[in-house]
Amino acid sequence: xxxxxxxxxxxxxxxxxxxxxxxxxxxxxxxxxxxxxxxxxxxxxxxxxxxxxxxxxxxxxxxxxxxxxxxxxxxxxxxxxxxxxxxxxxxxxxxxxxxxxxxxxxxxxxxxxxxxxxxxxxxxxxxxxxxxxxxxxxxxxxxxxxxxxxxxxxxxxxxxxxxxxxxxxxxxxxxxxxxxxxxxxxxxxxxxxxxxxxxxxxxxxxxxxxxxxxxxxxxxxxxxxxxxxxxxxxxxxxxxxxxxxxxxxxxxxxxxxxxxxxxxxxxxxxxx
Amino acid sequence: xxxxxxxxxxxxxxxxxxxxxxxxxxxxxxxxxxxxxxxxxxxxxxxxxxxxxxxxxxxxxxxxxxxxxxxxxxxxxxxxxxxxxxxxxxxxxxxxxxxxxxxxxxxxxxxxxxxxxxxxxxxxxxxxxxxxxxxxxxxxxxxxxxxxxxxxxxxxxxxxxxxxxxxxxxxxxxxxxxxxxxxxxxxxx
Numbered sequence: 537x538x539x540x541x542x543x544x545x546x547x548x549x550x551x552x553x554x555x556x557x558x559x560x561x562x563x564x565x566x567x568x569x570x571x572x573x574x575x576x577x578x579x580x581x582x583x584x585x586x587x588x589x590x591x592x593x594x595x596x597x598x599x600x601x602x603x604x605x606x607x608x609x610x611x612x613x614x615x616x617x618x619x620x621x622x623x624x625x626x627x628x629x630x631x632x633x634x635x636x637x638x639x640x641x642x643x644x645x646x647x648x649x650x651x652x653x654x655x656x657x658x659x660x661x662x663x664x665x666x667x668x669x670x671x672x673x674x675x676x677x678x679x680x681x682x683x684x685x686x687x688x689x690x691x692x693x694x695x696x697x698x699x700x701x702x703x704x705x706x707x708x709x710x711x712x713x714x715x716x717x718x719x720x721x722x723x724x725x726x727x728x729x730x731x732x733x734x735x736x737x738x739x740x741x742x743x744x745x746x747x748x749x750x751x752x753x754x755x756x757x758x759x760x761x762x763x764x765x766x767x768x769x770x771x772x773x774x775x776x777x778x779x780x781x782x783x784x785x786x787x788x789x790x791x792x793x794x795x796x797x798x799x800x801x802x803x804x805x806x807x808x
Numbered sequence: 809x810x811x812x813x814x815x816x817x818x819x820x821x822x823x824x825x826x827x828x829x830x831x832x833x834x835x836x837x838x839x840x841x842x843x844x845x846x847x848x849x850x851x852x853x854x855x856x857x858x859x860x861x862x863x864x865x866x867x868x869x870x871x872x873x874x875x876x877x878x879x880x881x882x883x884x885x886x887x888x889x890x891x892x893x894x895x896x897x898x899x900x901x902x903x904x905x906x907x908x909x910x911x912x913x914x915x916x917x918x919x920x921x922x923x924x925x926x927x928x929x930x931x932x933x934x935x936x937x938x939x940x941x942x943x944x945x946x947x948x949x950x951x952x953x954x955x956x957x958x959x960x961x962x963x964x965x966x967x968x969x970x971x972x973x974x975x976x977x978x979x980x981x982x983x984x985x986x987x988x989x990x991x992x993x994x995x996x997x
Contacts, residue, residue, distance in 0.1 A: 618867060
């Protein structure tokens with residue numbers, strides 16, 4: 537369709553009539569068809585503002601103007617928010633630092649748990665060095681956990697008797713727990729024979745309770761304090777619960793659980 | 809789009825992109841100076857009012873997501889203009905703004921002379937804007953992404969979320985529509 541025909545049609549019908557739109561639409565299709573014939577390189581050139589195709593030069597001119605306008609666009613000022621964001625540590629560094637901190641924390645926790653587990657296992661088996669064993673035992677008592685003290689290990693090693701945490705020494709032979717024999721080397725060895733002093737039958741098998749001293753003080757009482765073996769006074773295994781200091785049997789009445797080197801002839805035997 | 813415009817600036821963008829992903833702030837500042845003007849131009853030709861603010865929002869989003877970006881310089885440009893296009897669409901919806909459509913109502917006084925070349929050389933931004941207002945939004949987006957953003961057909965298709973064939977068709981119809989409007993101007997003189 538030539539330009540003259542388009543002009544006449546435009547004048548006759550005006551730009552808003554359906555016929556004019558059809559004519560313009562026909563022209564559009566003609567241009568589209570012409571554009572479809574361009575290869576990619578020719579199309580790129582047209583969009584860059586250069587064309588050798590007749591009839592498309594006005595379009596190329598528009599493209600040139602558009603590119604020039606875009607090239608002349610000034611750099612917009614950077615906002616304060618973006619500037620502040622750039623001034624922060626990079627996200628990757630923050631992320632890596634957080635990951636590293638998390639890894640270190642997890643490693644520290646794991647090491648602590650392992651250490652506590654090993655310590656606890658060793659303490660439960662009374663295998664830790666003396667100082668540490670007693671420290672762990674004391675700490676465990678605070679939370680109601682019964683952990684043997686180092687002295688109990690020593691006693692067990694020497695007497696061969698079973699140590700009952702809640703009861704007196706149990707002689708595996710079935711004899712009374714107090715044979716009074718053997719010179720005790722331990723502290724508080726008073727050489728007394730608890731059972732004999734109180735008149736109890738020292739030979740009564742299965743007698744696991746120390747005789748009640750004649751003074752009425754309990755040989756053991758409810759404290760669960762074990763009778764000494766071999767006449768030696770030993771530190772009792774402290775019962776689970778509140779600290780006991782209210783007159784342990786065999787003590788001098790003041791609640792002390794320490795052994796009484798002087799011994800007591802009242803046969804408590806378990807004077808501490 | 810065109811290989812003739814590649815070369816130095818393209819390689820420079822690639823280097824700065826690599827450095828910026830690694831955390832080099834100065835490299836991102838160079839990227840900002842290189843990308844922000846074309847992003848702003850794209851937004852401006854699309855009728856955005858607060859071009860500076862929206863451009864910074866786009867660059868901020870680019871910076872925040874840069875550690876997760878993978879690709880070359882072309883992919884980066886495509887990604888950047890995809891963000892800009894989406895922000896522009898959101899801005900347009902929020903403003904309730906629709907670009908004015910001028911249907912062949914071009915003032916004859918804007919056309920200087922009857923010689924085609926003279927008229928073309930005296931094209932002004934305002935006149936080009938009027939011509940672009942005669943395009944559909946999709947046609948305008950395609951031409952702006954191809955010309956202002958300098959994206960290929962495929963990259964423009966990714967930015968617009970359309971098949972490459974549809975983008976190519978839109979491009980041809982946009983150019984044809986421009987041709988038609990230019991003819992109308994000539995006829996009105």
